[in-house]
Amino acid sequence: MRKTIKNIIILVLILSLSSLAILFYIFRRYDQVINQYDHLINTQMQNRQHMTKISENMYRMQNTMLNHLMEEKKDLDQPGGDSYKILIEQIELETTDEINKFARLQDDPEDKERVHQLGNHFQTMVSQCQVVFFLDEKEKNDIGKYYVQNVMKEHLEKASRVLQDMDKEIFVETREASMEVERSNKEIKVARNISFFLLIFIIAICLALVAKNGFRIVSAQDEEEKKHQAHVMHMQNQVIYGMANLIESRDGTTGQHVKRTSRYVKMITEKLREMGYYREEIDDLFLENIYKAAPLHDIGKIRVSDTILLKPGKLTPEEYDQMKRHTTEGVLVFDQTIGAMEDKKYVELVHDVVGGHHEKWDGSGYPEGKKGEEIPLAARIMAVADVFDALVSKRCYKEAFSVEEAYDIIQKDSGKHFDPKLVEAFVALRPEVEDYLKRHREEE
Secondary structure (H helix, E strand, O other), X not given: OHHHHHXXXXXXXXXXXXXXXXXXXXXXXXXXXXXXXXXXXXXXXXXXXXXXXXXXXXXXXXXXXXXXXXXXXXXXXXXXXHHHHHHHHHHHHHHHHHHHHHHHHOOOHHHHHHHHHHHHHHHHHHHHHHHHHHHHHOOOHXXXXXXXXXXXXXXXXXHHHHHHHHHHHHHHHHHHHXXXXXXXXXXXXXXXXHHHHHHHHHHHHHXXXXXXXXXXXXXXXXXXXXXXXXXXXXXXXXXXXXXXHHHHHHHOOOOHHHHHHXXXXXXXXXXXXXHOOOOXXXXXXXXXXXXXXXXXXXXXXXXXXXXXXXXXXXXXXXXXXXXXXXHHHHHHHHHHHXXXXXXXXXXXXXXXXXXXXXXXXXXXXXXXXXXXXHOOHHHHHHHHHHHHHHHHOOEOOEOOOOHHHHHHHHHHOEOOOEOHHHHHHHHHOHHHHHHHHHHHHHHO
């Protein structure tokens, strides 16, 4: 009898050690994946910020030269363009510094070569500016304009292609990292299941030996399960916010637009429930899912080129068509990178938010031209939050509107762009929105 008990105790110890080893592997693997993904996201965000600044400065240089050539000199005896030469020198110093910082982030020899090409194109543009100043001093203004609009443009386009190639690689690397997270998540789940099987077996043996302590053991295992699920959920949320911040960094907004719009979405949804609107749709799960889905609403912009996304002026019809594709492309990007990690209801709600947040109540939106309640509720809520934040934020193509101006626009578009019930709820939230926006700006 004693020998049997001894063998059982030895078996329990072996299984316990095996289970602990598997749990150690789970949490170690989890930390490795998160650290690797965080490092990638941080590096890619820095890359995007440098790329955006370099691209903006090259466009500024071309526009500065055009403005210089088009400016009328009041006193023909006085040399013109000194202020423009100073501005070009400032742009040169600033961009050279950005290119050097960008180069230090690159580990791949091919990427270093591309950054070198980018620097060469930029220095060529600087040299071409001197040529244009010379032509202007010789009163050959038309030749100077042709030089800026054609010769400089050629190097600007070459530099843009280099940036686009690097941008595509950023997308591929991010997608591969997301897939690695997904694969690691599956491995963790398998290891977790094995670990739980061993733990259950140990519990059964321990219950047979020490029945009095059985309930405490079960409770301890339940607590362990909750902790693990919390870790898995935390990892998934990090993936979602990491992806969203990476996308937003492309147009210089970093993660602030994501943070603000998510907050507005939550405030509007809670207010609708408080007012008794859409009771059949809005429950605790809907509120939780829409708050998690909101950061991904513009994920499709990762497939929009910088020349369109960062253009300071009005888009051409062709460019606007490309921009509109970010809704349908966003759904595809989500399905390919994150969709498999989440439950069906959350995936459906993300599809609604990403694919439908540019639909309009009167049917004039895109991509499908839905109207009224044909548009999913989550998309209608996202539309109000997205437009409001866009209005009160400074963008490359406009200055920020005041809160009062933004609310006037939202109210005027009630029944046209927006669901009237949502506008009513958003207007009722104005004190809370203004207070949140004030505190948020003070924290920045």
